Every structure is written in C-alpha cells, then in structure tokens.
Amino acid sequence: MSFLIALIQNTKIDEKLKQAPDDNYSIGVFIGTLLPFVVLVIIAFVIYRYNKNRYKDN
Numbered sequence: 001m002s003f004l005i006a007l008i009q010n011t012k013i014d015e016k017l018k019q020a021p022d023d024n025y026s027i028g029v030f031i032g033t034l035l036p037f038v039v040l041v042i043i044a045f046v047i048y049r050y051n052k053n054r055y056k057d058n
Helices: 002-018 024-057
Strands: none
Touching: 002 024
C-alpha cells in the first residue's frame, strides 16, 4: 500500500519538475520532500532521549 502511495507521489513530483519555471524550483521540491523525514527523525530522537533519561533516573 505504501509503495503505491510513494509511486503516485513520485509521479506528481516529476510532473512538477517538468513544469517548473527554473532550476530553483527543483531545490524547493527536494527540500519539501526531505523535510518531513528530518522532522520525524528529530521527534523520534527527542522521545528517545526523554525516555532514556527518565529510565536512568529511576
């Protein structure tokens, strides 16, 4: 299921890049696709550190 969603999103990104006015648009698309993953990694790390410190104190 997630593969199908990723395939559909990839097609939309390719269409956006083809219709882009210049190369700077592709940088924005790259950042926009990468940003959610970076945010999720940061949230996971903060939760990990919080739980690790909480376990250490007990």
